[in-house]
Amino acid sequence: MDENKHIGQSVGIVTPQVAKFTEPFTFKCGAVIADYELVYETYGMLNSDHSNAVLVCHALNASHHVAGTYADDPGNVGWWDNLIGPGKPVDTNRFFVIGVNNLGGCHGSTGPKSINSGTGKPWGSQFPVVTVEDWVKSQTRLADRLGIPQFAAVMGGSLGAMQSLQWTISYPERLRHALVIACAPNLSAQNIAFNEIARQAIITDPDFHGGDYYERGVTPKRGLRVARMVGHVTYLSDDEMANKFGRQLKHGKLNYSFDTDFQIESYLRYQADKFAEYFDANTYLRITKVLDYFDPAFEHGGDLTRALAPAKAAFLVVSFTTDWRFSPERSREIVSALLDNRGDVTYAEIDAPHGHDAFLLDDERYHRLVAAYFDRIGVEVGA
Amino acid sequence: MDENKHIGQSVGIVTPQVAKFTEPFTFKCGAVIADYELVYETYGMLNSDHSNAVLVCHALNASHHVAGTYADDPGNVGWWDNLIGPGKPVDTNRFFVIGVNNLGGCHGSTGPKSINSGTGKPWGSQFPVVTVEDWVKSQTRLADRLGIPQFAAVMGGSLGAMQSLQWTISYPERLRHALVIACAPNLSAQNIAFNEIARQAIITDPDFHGGDYYERGVTPKRGLRVARMVGHVTYLSDDEMANKFGRQLKHGKLNYSFDTDFQIESYLRYQADKFAEYFDANTYLRITKVLDYFDPAFEHGGDLTRALAPAKAAFLVVSFTTDWRFSPERSREIVSALLDNRGDVTYAEIDAPHGHDAFLLDDERYHRLVAAYFDRIGVEVGA
Numbered sequence: 001m002d003e004n005k006h007i008g009q010s011v012g013i014v015t016p017q018v019a020k021f022t023e024p025f026t027f028k029c030g031a032v033i034a035d036y037e038l039v040y041e042t043y044g045m046l047n048s049d050h051s052n053a054v055l056v057c058h059a060l061n062a063s064h065h066v067a068g069t070y071a072d073d074p075g076n077v078g079w080w081d082n083l084i085g086p087g088k089p090v091d092t093n094r095f096f097v098i099g100v101n102n103l104g105g106c107h108g109s110t111g112p113k114s115i116n117s118g119t120g121k122p123w124g125s126q127f128p129v130v131t132v133e134d135w136v137k138s139q140t141r142l143a144d145r146l147g148i149p150q151f152a153a154v155m156g157g158s159l160g161a162m163q164s165l166q167w168t169i170s171y172p173e174r175l176r177h178a179l180v181i182a183c184a185p186n187l188s189a190q191n192i193a194f195n196e197i198a199r200q201a202i203i204t205d206p207d208f209h210g211g212d213y214y215e216r217g218v219t220p221k222r223g224l225r226v227a228r229m230v231g232h233v234t235y236l237s238d239d240e241m242a243n244k245f246g247r248q249l250k251h252g253k254l255n256y257s258f259d260t261d262f263q264i265e266s267y268l269r270y271q272a273d274k275f276a277e278y279f280d281a282n283t284y285l286r287i288t289k290v291l292d293y294f295d296p297a298f299e300h301g302g303d304l305t306r307a308l309a310p311a312k313a314a315f316l317v318v319s320f321t322t323d324w325r326f327s328p329e330r331s332r333e334i335v336s337a338l339l340d341n342r343g344d345v346t347y348a349e350i351d352a353p354h355g356h357d358a359f360l361l362d363d364e365r366y367h368r369l370v371a372a373y374f375d376r377i378g379v380e381v382g383a
Numbered sequence: 384m385d386e387n388k389h390i391g392q393s394v395g396i397v398t399p400q401v402a403k404f405t406e407p408f409t410f411k412c413g414a415v416i417a418d419y420e421l422v423y424e425t426y427g428m429l430n431s432d433h434s435n436a437v438l439v440c441h442a443l444n445a446s447h448h449v450a451g452t453y454a455d456d457p458g459n460v461g462w463w464d465n466l467i468g469p470g471k472p473v474d475t476n477r478f479f480v481i482g483v484n485n486l487g488g489c490h491g492s493t494g495p496k497s498i499n500s501g502t503g504k505p506w507g508s509q510f511p512v513v514t515v516e517d518w519v520k521s522q523t524r525l526a527d528r529l530g531i532p533q534f535a536a537v538m539g540g541s542l543g544a545m546q547s548l549q550w551t552i553s554y555p556e557r558l559r560h561a562l563v564i565a566c567a568p569n570l571s572a573q574n575i576a577f578n579e580i581a582r583q584a585i586i587t588d589p590d591f592h593g594g595d596y597y598e599r600g601v602t603p604k605r606g607l608r609v610a611r612m613v614g615h616v617t618y619l620s621d622d623e624m625a626n627k628f629g630r631q632l633k634h635g636k637l638n639y640s641f642d643t644d645f646q647i648e649s650y651l652r653y654q655a656d657k658f659a660e661y662f663d664a665n666t667y668l669r670i671t672k673v674l675d676y677f678d679p680a681f682e683h684g685g686d687l688t689r690a691l692a693p694a695k696a697a698f699l700v701v702s703f704t705t706d707w708r709f710s711p712e713r714s715r716e717i718v719s720a721l722l723d724n725r726g727d728v729t730y731a732e733i734d735a736p737h738g739h740d741a742f743l744l745d746d747e748r749y750h751r752l753v754a755a756y757f758d759r760i761g762v763e764v765g766a
Contacts, residue, residue, distance in 0.1 A: 029639035129639040189624035204605040222587040241572035256412035256512040264572045
């Protein structure tokens, strides 16, 4: 154990729960679904006045499994387990933390691979193209169900942070704090380009069948593999890849073939194979569109300050120096817009070598900052 | 016409020529081919003592068609036409310039899609994995054929510059100047990763058939499309893409589908479609390996200074500030190693917004620099 690390324990064994919603849900695109389910997990206890709830929003390929582990799958540790638990920066002795799989996902919530109750068949290509706004709206229904009128905080990194930001715009009364980590107010052309490469890899895979592959017994794994590789390279910094892999050879020599020569190739192939086994291609397509479409300033003529004017939450905005996907410069645009609105903003730029992935990692300064921020959020302890 | 541009004319109509070599060629990997052809073009006149020849080496997807145009295809202008011609920075009134398609290419020189004279069938998967060293060696045979004992200069950008550099190591007596533009002494892990994504897209395309697709009447176009998109994004800078495309919508609104929403998507798809029509997938695979394998320091324990110790040429090294594929930092490694060897080096870092592609573009400072450098190369004019 690194003694500098924040002391804390795991939340231990957790069990996902399912919330079924039977009111129709209208998406931003206009599509309506009659019913849907959201799978979620909770850690800690909701206090008597329901004021200590923290919503954790997930990014691209993560899920509701934010902390702890499963009784029947002890190796499956939540994706933000290093940050959330008793005595951890987001202290579950004080906060009631909720992780939710988003609509359109493939980890249990209703998505393209789910059965459409209207047809009895998987949604496939007919599942709507979702947006951050849709996700946030669907999350309010879960909050209603759990009896949470206002979150102590909504938090996330990357695409998760876009959801935090959208909460402050769409439902300013329903959260007191927003943690916006490794975020951008919209994607750059380069970001969109990488997403489009991933989509083209999937869509042109002959096993994609226009998105209706479930009943054909195939999945577009080739495309998903390439899509994942593109994603993976953009999450890591050039320096981090150099430090981790450099030009190390897999077998000590060049093969003069298209087998694996370099360790980085081996690593990418392994990650891609793993991903293509468990992730759904239709979900991946939609999540990249969610990212591309997010642009709160768009409806305000590109004016982010006006877009963020409704926000009432206090903000913690965090960026990482080597994040070339969502660079500190992009976070500063958010900070600047919030300050223009005389908002309550804490901003930190963490000097970390890990690129965009840094928000998931156990960086001491970053975790101390989050811990200090949550320390200042006043809540009653216990139910 | 921009009046700031270097005054000069086109070399006009040009005609490719073919050099057939019937001595066996042994590749670095050990493979031997019995015979091969190189297609090339020349511009200007070789002088009486054969001292004014300039070899131009091409990069990833270019060819021997460096300058001028074709009588039957006037729109097909050489890829470095802005730099080479009468009165241009590389002045064909003074220099005899040669462009050559490399071995393994798909523009006329012997490569995977050529017929293997031993079998009467296309080489396909059996064509060797080539290296920069192989290319340079094959180019010496063309120089012998043309009666050029020593080049006034060998020049190239990107992968072309790697060939210039290799010339100074492998054949130090055979060139007086090396122009090393937008180069790196080897690829970073991130560079290799992007190449591996491109390769995986091609190799996993069901129409690839292990590289032996020619006789099946198919080509792995899906994979080539994705490969080209990956390449394209890495050649442009983030800023350049932001300036050129930003978040401009193709149809003025979001589609909520997987059709084209943003201009950048439309551009990438167009470029990818075009590329997949004319480029050979087996060649693309090999050229990415040529890049990955290039690492002159490797055989010297990573010591680039020792690797470059044989070089006798004078150098012009040029980098571009926004090139994130081969950053100025990487060019400075080359300069530093050359200076350690007390070499004759001119180095310039050009402040240009265009990323890696800048070496192909008509940037005034860059072109003036090349012109000034060539002015100092003393040659006799005329034959």
